[in-house]
Amino acid sequence: xxxxxxxxxxxxxxxxxxxxxxxxxxxxxxxxxxxxxxxxxxxxxxxxxxxxxxxxxxxxxxxxxxxxxxxxxxxxxxxxxxxxxxxxxxxxxxxxxxxxxxxxxxxxxxxxxxxxxxxxxxxxxxxxxxxxxxxxxxxxxxxxxxxxxxxxxxxxxxxxxxxxxxxxxxxxxxxxx
Numbered sequence: 001x002x003x004x005x006x007x008x009x010x011x012x013x014x015x016x017x018x019x020x021x022x023x024x025x026x027x028x029x030x031x032x033x034x035x036x037x038x039x040x041x042x043x044x045x046x047x048x049x050x051x052x053x054x055x056x057x058x059x060x061x062x063x064x065x066x067x068x069x070x071x072x073x074x075x076x077x078x079x080x081x082x083x084x085x086x087x088x089x090x091x092x093x094x095x096x097x098x099x100x101x102x103x104x105x106x107x108x109x110x111x112x113x114x115x116x117x118x119x120x121x122x123x124x125x126x127x128x129x130x131x132x133x134x135x136x137x138x139x140x141x142x143x144x145x146x147x148x149x150x151x152x153x154x155x156x157x158x159x160x161x162x163x164x165x166x167x168x169x170x171x172x173x174x175x176x177x
Contacts, residue, residue, distance in 0.1 A: 009056065011048075011086055014088060016121055017087070017122050023047060023048055025044075026046070027043070027160050027161040028041060030170070031128065033133060035133035037139050041064070041174065043064075044060060044095065046058040056084040057077070057080070058076075058077070058079075059075075065170070065171035066174075067174060069174050072111055073099070074098055075098060077095070077097075079093075080094075089119055089121040092117075094116055095114065095115040097113050099111065110135065110142050117157075122161060123160055126156070130152060133152040134150070
């Protein structure tokens, strides 16, 4: 698999501008929402997936920590520019996360969030295109799907390479506030 990624997804070894023996990247960042109730943390773990028509694609997992300290385990998909080559620096990025539909008829995939931006190595600099304020109420609870307001606030997010344990510690600190 590593040889296939080296040929078809060389960028996956250099996400964030640093060489990784295993083609993956994990990191997290903090965003503040005035409309959505405070500070949110997002952790992502991504690795290359099959792209289409030259578009670099990644898949993986994510976790969202709300201002209440509630953690949502999410699926991640990411699309990057066509024909990325080996460098990610300056390349556009689109990340989308959502909860997996459950078994036995539970089809609620909220929260469903998206982030647009670019790699500015070593960071991934994004914004949420209003999806936090459209998904969470001012008290940081999920809106019922039929009561979601129009987009109000666009929130910046800078993700730094980091571990899940660092994210978990930061999330615990949010709970104690």
